[in-house]
Amino acid sequence: MAYLDSPCKGICHNRKFDGVLMCCGCLRYPKEIEEWFHMTDYQRHQVLKALPQRNPKQWRLMNPNQEFPNDDNVKV
Numbered sequence: 862m863a864y865l866d867s868p869c870k871g872i873c874h875n876r877k878f879d880g881v882l883m884c885c886g887c888l889r890y891p892k893e894i895e896e897w898f899h900m901t902d903y904q905r906h907q908v909l910k911a912l913p914q915r916n917p918k919q920w921r922l923m924n925p926n927q928e929f930p931n932d933d934n935v936k937v
Contacts, residue, residue: 865905867897868912870923878916888912888920 870886873894877883883890889897893908900908913920913930921929 865902865909868909869894878919881915883915885919886923888915888923 868887868889872886874885875882875891876885878885881890884894887894889908889912893900897905897908910930913924917929
């Protein structure tokens with residue numbers, strides 16, 4: 862299975878969005894960042910798939926050249 866790259870944007874800063882602590886760059890939870898390199902590709906895929914829905918406005922800001930995923934076009 863191919864290795865999935867980290868979604869890190871290099872601007873790591875944790876803050877609360879709707880009361881939930883996550884990185885404002887990649888939208889991962891602190892535990893996901895910590896465990897990223899120990900996850901299976903399947904687990905990484907599940908995290909990547911969930912990121913846009915965690916904070917759509919922030920995701921669009923950090924990914925201006927990507928189409929916002931929906932059920933029809935989810936690609937990781």
